[in-house]
Amino acid sequence: MANKRQGNQTIITEFILLGFGNLPQLQTLLFLLFLVIYIVTMAGNIIIIALVVANQNLHTPMYFFLGNLSCLETCYTSTILPRMLASLRTGDRTISFGGCITQFYIFGSLLATECLFLSVMSYDRYLAICKPLHYAALMNGRFCLQLTACSWVSGFLAPLPTMLLMSQFTFCGPNELDHFFCDLSPVIKLLACGDTSRSEVFIVLISLIITVIPFLMVLVSYACILYTILKTTSSEGRHKAFSTCSSHLTVVILFYGSACAMYLRPKSSHIADVDRVVALFYTVVTPTLNPMIYSLRNQEVKAALRRLRGRKRFSNIQGWSWF
Ligand SMILES: *[C@@H]1O[C@H](CO)[C@@H](O)[C@H](O)[C@H]1NC(C)=O
Numbered sequence: 001m002a003n004k005r006q007g008n009q010t011i012i013t014e015f016i017l018l019g020f021g022n023l024p025q026l027q028t029l030l031f032l033l034f035l036v037i038y039i040v041t042m043a044g045n046i047i048i049i050a051l052v053v054a055n056q057n058l059h060t061p062m063y064f065f066l067g068n069l070s071c072l073e074t075c076y077t078s079t080i081l082p083r084m085l086a087s088l089r090t091g092d093r094t095i096s097f098g099g100c101i102t103q104f105y106i107f108g109s110l111l112a113t114e115c116l117f118l119s120v121m122s123y124d125r126y127l128a129i130c131k132p133l134h135y136a137a138l139m140n141g142r143f144c145l146q147l148t149a150c151s152w153v154s155g156f157l158a159p160l161p162t163m164l165l166m167s168q169f170t171f172c173g174p175n176e177l178d179h180f181f182c183d184l185s186p187v188i189k190l191l192a193c194g195d196t197s198r199s200e201v202f203i204v205l206i207s208l209i210i211t212v213i214p215f216l217m218v219l220v221s222y223a224c225i226l227y228t229i230l231k232t233t234s235s236e237g238r239h240k241a242f243s244t245c246s247s248h249l250t251v252v253i254l255f256y257g258s259a260c261a262m263y264l265r266p267k268s269s270h271i272a273d274v275d276r277v278v279a280l281f282y283t284v285v286t287p288t289l290n291p292m293i294y295s296l297r298n299q300e301v302k303a304a305l306r307r308l309r310g311r312k313r314f315s316n317i318q319g320w321s322w323f
Pocket of ligand 1 (some may be wrong): 052064144145148
């Protein structure tokens with residue numbers, strides 16, 4: 001690899017992430033905005049983790065998965081936001097070659113793990129709603145642990161083939177990325193030189209496998225859930241079944257909706273500004289909203305929160321229950 005980067009071309013050791021550099025007058029405002037978002041995201045997700053770990057009532061598969069999802073999201077935002085905040089503050093937009101690749105790998109792994117978690121969680125809801133009598137036996141502690149461990153391990157293995165392919169690219173510049181983090185497609189499209197089309201096909205295939213298969217599992221699970229709910233005659237039973245999966249469904253729609261908005265648009269309509277806003281959605285907004293969606297919609301989480309802090313202080317959350 002070292003040899004390939006030598007030769008006549010300049011060796012690129014640093015990238016420049018333009019980020020929001022086209023809005024110089026807004027740097028302070030953006031800094032404050034993202035700082036607040038970062039604090040809210042970390043606080044929300046850490047509260048969920050603490051609730052799940054500390055509360056015996058929440059020691060069920062659904063909440064273990066939720067706790068793991070929150071854990072993942074604290075890491076996920078932390079791979080992107082702190083660096084972005086620093087660059088908004090200092091104006092220094094450079095990122096080393098190694099830093100860029102590391103950010104890309106960690107972000108990619110967590111993204112793959114998130115896809116797997118969402119599908120595991122929908123399978124859990126499928127078992128709970130469509131096979132209620134066998135749920136406890138099927139989704140036992142051991143199986144739950146296996147699913148969680150498998151998601152983490154496969155998530156971190158998933159981007160390795162892509163990394164291997166990328167290590168064979170030559171990066172000859174320009175070294176400016178019109179994005180706020182080292183995402184895969186801008187890095188390859190703009191910075192790699194030589195013919196990368198064959199590798200690109202492989203990389204797209206790998207990304208599709210990582211995201212589409214879990215997505216299909218989510219669809220199949222929800223098709224079965226919907227079928228069961230429609231078959232239920234009592235409206236109370238229907239309501240109960242729907243309320244246990246509505247939080248998860250909202251999270252799935254947010255996550256896959258923004259991912260589809262990013263990657264399934266025709267190429268000609270890719271405008272850097274729009275891309276940045278859509279990317280902000282799945283990197284920054286979703287992790288912020290997830291704990292709120294779960295804690296506001298969910299009676300058990302609300303009850304745990306109330307127990308944790310005493311009734312009075314959280315009584316104002318009640319006012320939000322229309323959500
Ligand atoms: C993650 O999942 C495992 C196994 O299901 C569970 O033991 C652990 O408590 C979970 N972690 C959190 C933070 O919820």
